[in-house]
Amino acid sequence: MVxxxxxxSSPRAERSHSRExxxxxxxxxxxxxxxxxxxxxxxxxxPVPHVDEAWIAxxxxxPETHTPELTEAIRISDELIDELLAADRYVFGVxxxxxxxxxxxxxxxxxxxxxxxxxxxxxxxGFKGLVEGKKALIITARGGDFSPTSPFxxxxxxxxxxxxxxxxxxxxxxxxxxxxxxxxxxxxTQSLSEARxxxxxxxxxx
Numbered sequence: 001m002v003x004x005x006x007x008x009s010s011p012r013a014e015r016s017h018s019r020e021x022x023x024x025x026x027x028x029x030x031x032x033x034x035x036x037x038x039x040x041x042x043x044x045x046x047p048v049p050h051v052d053e054a055w056i057a058x059x060x061x062x063p064e065t066h067t068p069e070l071t072e073a074i075r076i077s078d079e080l081i082d083e084l085l086a087a088d089r090y091v092f093g094v095x096x097x098x099x100x101x102x103x104x105x106x107x108x109x110x111x112x113x114x115x116x117x118x119x120x121x122x123x124x125x126g127f128k129g130l131v132e133g134k135k136a137l138i139i140t141a142r143g144g145d146f147s148p149t150s151p152f153x154x155x156x157x158x159x160x161x162x163x164x165x166x167x168x169x170x171x172x173x174x175x176x177x178x179x180x181x182x183x184x185x186x187x188x189t190q191s192l193s194e195a196r197x198x199x200x201x202x203x204x205x206x
């Protein structure tokens with residue numbers, strides 16, 4: 001049995017393409033692999049808090065020294081990291097906002113990228129990811145065309161950032177399905193069709 005963590009980050013409901021496509025993947029996967037367990041978190045409708053001063057104080061001090069206030073400040077981070085580590089695979093639905101990710105997903109990343117939990121620092125100051133042996137699928141929805149052959153490819157700060165930050169904590173086996181040109185009429189229809197075809201192909205390969 002495989003444990004899958006499915007996370008959506010769009011604040012939109014039925015009009016969200018990233019939600020629609022991530023749901024389509026998970027539903028198709030569950031139909032093909034009914035024995036697998038799927039946990040779901042909706043960051044768009046139930047956002048996690050941003051890092052604050054108390055969080056930083058708790059994250060960079062020993063747990064046994066924590067006051068009740070610091071324990072509470074780090075509680076959600078512990079919960080999110082435990083959930084992340086319990087999963088074998090991840091499905092993330094992420095819209096593009098202003099060339100990158102929405103703040104809902106950035107707040108989540110800031111909660112889970114944590115020293116001594118998801119990455120370590122060695123004596124020489126080097127970094128090592130601790131979340132190893134996992135796979136991730138990231139389904140993005142973009143209004144414009146940011147595909148590799150597009151003149152706007154250099155404006156895509158979404159996929160490079162996500163590859164880098166997840167690799168930093170040890171997740172390097174990452175597949176992307178990017179639905180581009182969703183604000184462009186006929187191009188949107190073609191892009192969604194291509195994304196759905198990629199989803200079905202990945203069901204048999206992932």
